[in-house]
Amino acid sequence: MRLVAAALLAVLVIGGLAAKLAELQITDGATLAGMARANTVRRVVIEADRGIIYDRHGVPLVANNPVWGLEVVPAGMPLDARARATELAELARITGQHEERVAIALAAADPYSSVSLAAGLSEAQELAINERLPQLPGVSIVQRAVRTYVDPLVFGHVLGYVGPLNETDVKRLGSLGYQPGEVVGKVGVEAGLETLLRGRNGWADVEVDARGDVVRTIATQPPVPGDSVYLSLDASLQRATAQSLAAGLVRDGKTAGASVVLDPRTGEVLALVSLPGYDTNLFTHGISQADYSALINNPDRPLLNRAIAGQYAPGSTFKMVTATAGLQEGKITAATLLSCPPYLNVNGWIYHNWASYSLGQMNVAKALATSCDTFFYQVAAMVGDVTLAKYARAFGFGQAKTIEMPGVMPGLVPDRIWKQLECGVPDLNSDACRWNTGDTITFGIGQSYLLTTPLNQAVYVAALANGGQVMRPTLVDEVRDASGHEVQTLHPEVTGTVPASAANLMAVREGMREEINRPYNMNYWFRAAGVPADGGGKTGTAQYGGSGLDLPTHAWFVFFAPYVQPEVAMSIFVEKGELSEVEAAPIGVQVMKFYHDHVTAIRAT
Amino acid sequence: MLAVLGLMTVFSAHADWGRQLLWMVLGAGAYAAASAFDYRRLRSAAPGLYAGMILLLLAVHLVGHSALGARRWLSFAGFPLEPSELSKLLLVVVLAAFLSRREGVSWRSFGLTLLLVAPPAGLILTQPDLGTTIVFVAVLFGMLFLAGARAWQLFSLVFAAGVALPLLPHLLHGYQRKRLEIFLDPTQDPLGAGYNLLQARIAVGAGGLFGQGWLHGLQGQLGFVPERATDFVFAIFAEEFGLLGSLVLLAVFGLLLIRLLRAAAVAPDRFGELLAGGVFVMILAQVVENVGMNIGLLPIAGIPLPLISYGGSATITTLAALGVVQSVALRRREIALGDGALGTITRRAQA
Numbered sequence: 001m002r003l004v005a006a007a008l009l010a011v012l013v014i015g016g017l018a019a020k021l022a023e024l025q026i027t028d029g030a031t032l033a034g035m036a037r038a039n040t041v042r043r044v045v046i047e048a049d050r051g052i053i054y055d056r057h058g059v060p061l062v063a064n065n066p067v068w069g070l071e072v073v074p075a076g077m078p079l080d081a082r083a084r085a086t087e088l089a090e091l092a093r094i095t096g097q098h099e100e101r102v103a104i105a106l107a108a109a110d111p112y113s114s115v116s117l118a119a120g121l122s123e124a125q126e127l128a129i130n131e132r133l134p135q136l137p138g139v140s141i142v143q144r145a146v147r148t149y150v151d152p153l154v155f156g157h158v159l160g161y162v163g164p165l166n167e168t169d170v171k172r173l174g175s176l177g178y179q180p181g182e183v184v185g186k187v188g189v190e191a192g193l194e195t196l197l198r199g200r201n202g203w204a205d206v207e208v209d210a211r212g213d214v215v216r217t218i219a220t221q222p223p224v225p226g227d228s229v230y231l232s233l234d235a236s237l238q239r240a241t242a243q244s245l246a247a248g249l250v251r252d253g254k255t256a257g258a259s260v261v262l263d264p265r266t267g268e269v270l271a272l273v274s275l276p277g278y279d280t281n282l283f284t285h286g287i288s289q290a291d292y293s294a295l296i297n298n299p300d301r302p303l304l305n306r307a308i309a310g311q312y313a314p315g316s317t318f319k320m321v322t323a324t325a326g327l328q329e330g331k332i333t334a335a336t337l338l339s340c341p342p343y344l345n346v347n348g349w350i351y352h353n354w355a356s357y358s359l360g361q362m363n364v365a366k367a368l369a370t371s372c373d374t375f376f377y378q379v380a381a382m383v384g385d386v387t388l389a390k391y392a393r394a395f396g397f398g399q400a401k402t403i404e405m406p407g408v409m410p411g412l413v414p415d416r417i418w419k420q421l422e423c424g425v426p427d428l429n430s431d432a433c434r435w436n437t438g439d440t441i442t443f444g445i446g447q448s449y450l451l452t453t454p455l456n457q458a459v460y461v462a463a464l465a466n467g468g469q470v471m472r473p474t475l476v477d478e479v480r481d482a483s484g485h486e487v488q489t490l491h492p493e494v495t496g497t498v499p500a501s502a503a504n505l506m507a508v509r510e511g512m513r514e515e516i517n518r519p520y521n522m523n524y525w526f527r528a529a530g531v532p533a534d535g536g537g538k539t540g541t542a543q544y545g546g547s548g549l550d551l552p553t554h555a556w557f558v559f560f561a562p563y564v565q566p567e568v569a570m571s572i573f574v575e576k577g578e579l580s581e582v583e584a585a586p587i588g589v590q591v592m593k594f595y596h597d598h599v600t601a602i603r604a605t
Numbered sequence: 606m607l608a609v610l611g612l613m614t615v616f617s618a619h620a621d622w623g624r625q626l627l628w629m630v631l632g633a634g635a636y637a638a639a640s641a642f643d644y645r646r647l648r649s650a651a652p653g654l655y656a657g658m659i660l661l662l663l664a665v666h667l668v669g670h671s672a673l674g675a676r677r678w679l680s681f682a683g684f685p686l687e688p689s690e691l692s693k694l695l696l697v698v699v700l701a702a703f704l705s706r707r708e709g710v711s712w713r714s715f716g717l718t719l720l721l722v723a724p725p726a727g728l729i730l731t732q733p734d735l736g737t738t739i740v741f742v743a744v745l746f747g748m749l750f751l752a753g754a755r756a757w758q759l760f761s762l763v764f765a766a767g768v769a770l771p772l773l774p775h776l777l778h779g780y781q782r783k784r785l786e787i788f789l790d791p792t793q794d795p796l797g798a799g800y801n802l803l804q805a806r807i808a809v810g811a812g813g814l815f816g817q818g819w820l821h822g823l824q825g826q827l828g829f830v831p832e833r834a835t836d837f838v839f840a841i842f843a844e845e846f847g848l849l850g851s852l853v854l855l856a857v858f859g860l861l862l863i864r865l866l867r868a869a870a871v872a873p874d875r876f877g878e879l880l881a882g883g884v885f886v887m888i889l890a891q892v893v894e895n896v897g898m899n900i901g902l903l904p905i906a907g908i909p910l911p912l913i914s915y916g917g918s919a920t921i922t923t924l925a926a927l928g929v930v931q932s933v934a935l936r937r938r939e940i941a942l943g944d945g946a947l948g949t950i951t952r953r954a955q956a
Contacts, residue, residue, distance in 0.1 A: 002750060010863070011859065014892070017855060017897065018851075020902055021900055
C-alpha cells in the first residue's frame with residue numbers, strides 16, 4: 001500500500017514537473033527564446049565618420065584622428081571575487097585612476113555594455129595594455145576617431161568643437177536617435193551643421209558569449225559617413241586676417257578684437273576671426289579642469305566669439321546710415337552744405353565734435369571723410385529718431401543674422417518704447433525714461449544705445465557696397481555627401497533691401513572713398529602697405545560705458561573694395577581701441593594687402 | 606539510455622565527456638558488481654558502513670578540497686571523491702538495515718533513526734552542502750514512511766521541520782540564504798545572485814517544443830547558463846531537446862522509479878524492500894529537486910541530475926545503487942498473495 005502511495009507520489013511529482021516544463025517551454029517559450037537571443041545577440045553601434053570641414057578651396061580644416069581607448073564590459077570580468085579584485089586593481093593602475101572610482105564606474109554601468117575607462121591612450125600605453133589583454137578578460141582596446149582641428153587658434157571660433165552629448169544637447173537636439181556619450185557639435189559650425197556632419201550610425205548584430213566576446217556577426221548595417229562641408233572661408237585669408245588682427249593688437253597693447261570679411265555679392269564669409277582664440281583640440285581630447293578654469297577665468301574671455309556675439313556701439317561707422325536717411329528722406333542732398341562747428345548746443349546740453357575747432361562748411365561726402373560729428377548731429381535731428389531707427393534696421397542693425405553657427409547676437413537698435421521699458425525707473429514717463437533730443441543726435445553718430453556686432457557691421461558695409469542689398473551671411477559654399485554628390489550649394493539670399501536710391505547710396509560711398517583717400521592720415525597706411533586705396537572705408541571710435549567726455553572707446557574700421565563692383569567687404573574691431581585710424585584701419589589695410597596679393601595669385605593660375 | 610542522453614548533454618555542455626564516459630564504465634562495473642553481490646550481506650556490514658561514512662565525512666572537513674566556497678572533495682588515488690554523494694547510498698543501506706530489524710516503527714526506533722541520521726546530515730550541512738542535506742531528509746522521511754512509520758511520527762517530523770524552517774536562515778550560509786531570497790524574487794538581482802536561476806529558466810523556455818537541437822542551444826553553448834554540466838545540466842538538455850525531449854527524459858526517469866518500486870515490491874525480505882525503496886526516494890528526491898530548480902519551481906541547491914550530470918562520485922554512486930536494487934530484484938521470490946513482500950505490506954495496511 002505504501003509502495004503504491006510512493007509510486008503515485010512519484011507519478012504526481014514528475015507529472016507536476018512536466019506540467020511546469022510545458023508551461024515554460026510552450027506558453028512562455030517564445031518570450032524566453034527572445035530573451036535568450038537578446039542575451040546572446042547584441043546590437044553594436046558602428047559610429048559614422050563625422051563629416052570633414054574644408055575651406056572653399058578644399059583645404060581640410062579638421063581631421064578624424066584615430067585614438068585608442070580602454071573599454072571594459074563588466075559582465076566579461078572574472079566572476080571569482082579575488083580574480084575580479086585583481087583585475088580591478090590592474091585596471092586602476094593602467095588608467096591611473098583610483099580603484100574605488102573604477103569599481104564605482106563599473107558597478108553603475110550596464111554590465112553588458114562597454115564602459116570607457118580611458119580615452120586617448122598614448123601609443124606606449126596602448127601597446128602595454130594590448131600585450132596584457134589575454135590576462136584581462138572583459139577588457140578591450142577600441143579605436144575611436146577624435147576630432148582634431150587644424151590651427152585651432154585661427155579657425156577655432158568658426159569651427160567650434162565637438163563633445164559628448166549632455167542633457168543640454170538632448171534638449172536642443174531632441175530625439176534624433178543620439179546614443180548616450182555620442183559626440184555632438186557644441187559650438188561653431190560643428191554645432192550649426194550638426195545634422196549634416198553627423199552622418200548616420202550603422203550597427204552590427206553580433207552574437208556574444210557570456211563574457212561579452214564576439215562569437216560571430218549576424219547582420220550589419222554599415223554607417224553612412226557625415227557630409228563633407230566646404231566652407232565659404234578662405235583658409236589663407238582667414239590666417240592672414242587673424243595674423244593682421246593679432247599683430248595690430250600686439251602693436252597697440254590690446255588683447256581682444258574681431259574681424260569679418262564677406263563677399264558683398266553673395267554674403268559668403270571669407271574670414272571670421274575673434275581674438276583671443278583658444279585651443280579647441282583641448283575640448284575634443286578631454287579638457288582638464290585646470291585648462292577649463294583658465295579659459296573661463298581669463299579676463300579677455302577667449303570663449304566669446306566676438307565676431308558674432310560681441311555687441312558694441314558702432315560709433316562713427318554708423319554715419320553712413322544717418323547720411324542715407326538724410327539723403328533719402330530729402331532732408332539733405334549730396335550738395336547740401338552744413339557747418340561743422342566744434343560743438344552743438346541742444347537745449348542747454350553741449351555735444352562735441354572730435355575737433356575743437358570748426359572744420360567749415362561741407363557736404364555729406366566730406367562730412368563722412370572727415371567724420372564730422374556735429375554735421376551728423378544736425379542730420380539726425382532733422383531725420384528724427386524713428387526714421388533713423390527704420391534705416392538702421394533696413395541695413396540689418398539689431399538683427400541676429402542666420403549663419404551656420406549658434407550664438408549669434410542681434411545687437412540693438414533703440415527706440416522710444418525700448419528706452420521707456422529699459423530705463424529702470426518705475427515712472428515710465430519720467431525724464432530718465434523719455435526719449436530726448438540728445439538721444440536722437442548721438443544716435444546719429446552711432447552712440448546713444450545702439451549696439452552692433454562685427455558680423456552685422458560686415459553685412460552693413462556689404463549692403464552699402466552692393467547697392468543696398470542686405471545679404472544673408474553664410475559660411476557654407478557647398479555640401480557633399482560621402483559619395484561626392486552635391487547635396488547643398490550656395491544660394492545667395494537677399495534678406496532685405498535698403499530703401500534708398502542708387503544715387504543716394506553712391507553719394508554715401510563717395511564719402512567712404514574720400515575718407516581713405518584723404519592726403520594725410522588714413523591714406524598713409526595704404527601707401528605704406530603698397531595697397532591701392534581703391535574702395536571705401538570708414539573708421540569709428542565708439543565710446544562705451546555711459547556718457548561724458550573721457551569715456552573708454554572701441555575702435556572700428558569698415559571697408560569695401562574695389563570701389564567699382566566691390567568683391568570684398570569687411571569689419572575690423574579692436575576692443576578698447578583708442579584711435580580707430582591708427583589702431584583699426586591699418587589692420588584692415590593689411591588684410592586687404594593679403595587679399596590683393598592672394599587674389600592676384602589665384603587669378604594668375 | 607539515461608546514460609547515453611547524459612553523455613550527449615555533458616558533451617554539449619563542454620565538460621570532459623571522456624572522463625564522464627570513464628566514470629560511466631566504472632559505474633557500470635559498480636552496477637555489475639553490486640547486482641552480483643548478495644545484498645543481504647550488506648545488512649551485517651551496515652554498522653561498519655555507517656562508521657566508514659562518518660569517517661569519510663569527517664575527513665572531508667579535515668583534509669578536503671574546496672571549490673566554490675564549500676569543502677566537499679577528497680583526493681582519492683588522484684581522483685576527486687565527493688563523499689557526500691557516496692553517503693547518500695550509504696545512508697539508504699544503513700537506514701534499511703536499521704529499520705528492517707522489526708515490523709513497523711516504534712517511537713524508540715523512530716528516535717534512534719533520527720539520532721542515526723543527525724551526525725552525517727550535520728557534517729554534510731556544514732560542508733556546506735544544502736542539496737545533499739535535502740536528499741538526506743527526503744530519504745529519511747521516505748524510508749520511515751515505507752518502513753511503516755505512524756502518521757504521528759511523520760507528522761512530528763514535518764512539524765519539527767516547520768519549527769526549524771524559520772531558524773534556517775540563521776543556519777544557512779550567506780549565499781544559501783541569498784539563494785532562498787532570490788528564489789522568491791529572482792529579478793531582484795538579475796546579474797548577481799539571481800543570474801543562475803534566470804539564465805537557466807530562459808534556457809529551458811528557449812527550448813520550446815522541439816528544442817534548438819543538440820549542440821545548438823544559444824544559452825548553453827555561449828556560456829550564459831552557469832554550472833552547465835552539473836547542477837544546471839537539465840536546462841541545457843531542455844534548451845537543446847525541447848519539451849518533447851524533456852518529457853522523454855522525465856518519462857525514462859519515471860520508468861526507472863517504477864522499476865525501483867517493483868523491485869521493492871518483489872523483494873524477498875524487508876531489508877531488500879527498504880533498500881530498493883530508499884534508492885527510489887534518493888533518486889526521486891534528486892530528480893525533483895534538480896529539475897525543479899532548473900525550471901524555477903524550487904530554490905537552488907547543488908544537486909546533480911542522476912546519471913545526466915557530470916560528476917564521478919554521483920554517477921558511480923547512482924549506478925552502484927541501481928546495482929544494489931538489481932541485486933534485490935534478482936533474488937526476488939515468486940509473488941503470491943498472503944506470502945512475500947507485497948503480501949506483508951497488504952497485511953500491514955489492513956492492520
